[in-house]
Each structure stands twice: as structure tokens, then as C-alpha cells.
Amino acid sequence: MHALVMSGDQNAGRIQSVRIYNSTFERVEVFKYSGTTLTHQNSIPEEIKSRLRSGNACYHSVHNLLSYRLLSKNSKIKIYRTIILPIVLYGRETWSLTMRDEKADGV
Numbered sequence: 483m484h485a486l487v488m489s490g491d492q493n494a495g496r497i498q499s500v501r502i503y504n505s506t507f508e509r510v511e512v513f514k515y516s517g518t519t520l521t522h523q524n525s526i527p528e529e530i531k532s533r534l535r536s537g538n539a540c541y542h543s544v545h546n547l548l549s550y551r552l553l554s555k556n557s558k559i560k561i562y563r564t565i566i567l568p569i570v571l572y573g574r575e576t577w578s579l580t581m582r583d584e585k586a587d588g589v
Contacts, residue, residue, distance in 0.1 A: 518573045519532045533570050533571070534570060540565060544561060544566070547561065548561065548562070
């Protein structure tokens with residue numbers, strides 16, 4: 483079993499495992515729970531990248547359908563809104579908005 487330690491305590495990163503009763507949980511840096519990627523630093527950009535990768539994979543799986551000429555534009559938009567967009571935006575209510583230094587991000 484695995485444990486993701488999230489704490490403001492500087493020493494929390496040194497914890498290698500957590501023991502609760504008779505169970506030991508190994509510490510991990512990244513954990514996927516209910517389709518959401520959690521990191522020990524609560525990194526929202528990593529979750530957004532993960533969502534975009536999932537949305538991209540979904541788009542490629544329906545690409546043939548979306549490029550079908552006999553399918554109307556409205557039907558294609560409906561497919562996008564009901565299949566692809568929810569995958570990309572899942573969990574967005576919990577994403578925090580922060581300022582970022584574009585030079586530090588290499589942008």
C-alpha cells in the first residue's frame with residue numbers, strides 16, 4: 483500500500499513510510515486517486531498536464547468519427563462537449579489559480 487504525504491512541515495519529505503495499526507504504507511511522490519493526479523507538493527500544473535494528455539488520447543480515439551464528412555458540425559460539437567471536454571476539465575473546481583513566473587517555467 484502507498485501513502486502520499488502532503489505537509490508544510492519540512493521534515494515530512496524525509497518520511498519513508500507510515501504505519502497505521504498493523505499496516506505499513508510506502509511513501510510516494512505521485513498518486514492517482516479517482517482519476518486525479520496528486521503530488522506531494524500539490525502541483526496543479528502536473529494535474530492539468532495529465533488532464534490534457536487524457537483529453538488528447540480521447541480525441542485521437544474519436545478522430546475518425548469527428549472527421550467523418552456526413553456527420554454534421556453540430557453533432558461533432560456535441561461529441562466534443564460530451565466526451566472530450568469533461569475528461570479535460572474533470573476536477574477543475576479544485577484547481578487553485580496562482581501567479582507563475584514565466585521565466586522560471588521556461589516559457
